[in-house]
Amino acid sequence: MLNEESDDKRLSEIMKKSMLRMPFSDFEEKVMFAINKQARYKQIVLKDTKLSCFFFLLGTGFGVGVNYYLSHANQNLMGLSSAQILLFYQVSFVLFFLMQLDKIFKLIHNLKS
Amino acid sequence: MDDVYIRKVCGGDKEAFRYFVTKYKDMAFSIAVSVVKDQFIAEEIVQDAFLKAYKGLGSFHKKSSFSTWFYRIVINEAFMKLKKLKREIVSFGEESNADIEDEGAYSSMKEEEQTYLINRTLESLPPKESLxxxxxxxxxxNIKEVSELxxxxxxxxxxxxxxxxxHMFEVLREIINAEF
Structure with missing residues (x-):
């Protein structure tokens, strides 16, 4: 019977033969391709996020400008008074602003994670 | 040496990551095969593990060596995949014994054939044991490092x-006697 110590030694020698080689010769290239693709994708997402933030700020500025204009304009439109038009515009603006803000936050959060 | 390449990759040199792929792919593949017992699935696991390692390299705090950190990713990926596949691992025994019925045949085997036989035996062991x-x-x-991994x-x-x-000896006892 083999004792525990010699068993261990023999098993150690046997196990040295159990190293497997990656049998797929193109493995390295596949991994590097996937890494490059991921890096490119991340760059594109970063660029798009920056662009989204820019247009969000631009749109917000424009919305504030329109709000300022409407609050000083005393014109009726299609039977609606200027106060009604202003109220309708402001409610729409706030809703739209919050929806887009939420999307921007999600985009930035996804980018970070 | 690993630290130098970690800095390079974190500095934006994507190609430097090839160093890790070349150095660790074989051991990572051996680990993955130990768990899933399938070369194609193991390749997939190792590839995913490398991608995860690349993504997470920035958050690698060097509390352990890169190899320990990376092999832990491989092991987690492999067990997750195994859970998904719910593959039935053929228990060792009958099939393996059939391979070593003839002792003389084993001793006359070439090293590649012995390697093949040992790997077949490992394949038939449960995933945790072969790992x-x-x-x-x-x-x-050592035991502590295996525990960490x-x-x-x-x-x-x-x-x-x-x-x-x-279990290994039950299958290999005759082989060992024939070889030594």
């Missing part, structure tokens, strides 16, 4: 290794 054997003997980790307690590692040795 423990490969980490302990091939990667030459796998997330099993040290006493659990000892029990698994004990069982694995026993």
């Amino acid at each position: 423990a054997l490969r980490l302990f003997y091939l990667q030459e980790e 796998t997330g099993w307690s040290e006493s659990n590692v000892k029990v698994i290794l004990f069982r694995a040795r026993k």
Whole structure:
């Protein structure tokens, strides 16, 4: 019977033969391709996020400008008074602003994670 | 050496990551095969593990060596995949014994054939046992390191290794006698 110590030694020698080689010769290239693709994708997402933030700020500025204009304009439109038009515009603006803000936050959060 | 390449990759040199792929792919593949027992699935696991390592390299705090950190990713990926596949691992025994019926045939085998036979035997062991054997003997980790890599307690590692040795010897005893 083999004792525990010699068993261990023999098993150690046997196990040295159990190293497997990656049998797929193109493995390295596949991994590097996937890494490059991921890096490119991340760059594109970063660029798009920056662009989204820019247009969000631009749109917000424009919305504030329109709000300022409407609050000083005393014109009726299609039977609606200027106060009604202003109220309708402001409610729409706030809703739209919050929806887009939420999307921007999600985009930035996804980018970070 | 790993630290130099980690800095390079974190500095934006994507191609520097090839160093890790070249250095660790074989051991990572051996680990993955130990668990899933399938070369194609193992390749997929190792590829995913490298991608995860690349993504997470910035958050690697060097508390352990890169190899320990990376092999832990491989092991987690492999067990997750195994859980998904719910593959039935053929228990060792009948099939393996059939391979070593003829002792004389084994001793006349070439080294590649012996390697093949040993790997077939490891394939027929349960995933945890073949993984423990490969980490302990091939990667030459100690009980504590195997415990760190796998997330099993040290006493659990000892029990698994004990069982694995026993099972391995049941299949290989005749081979060992023929060889030594």
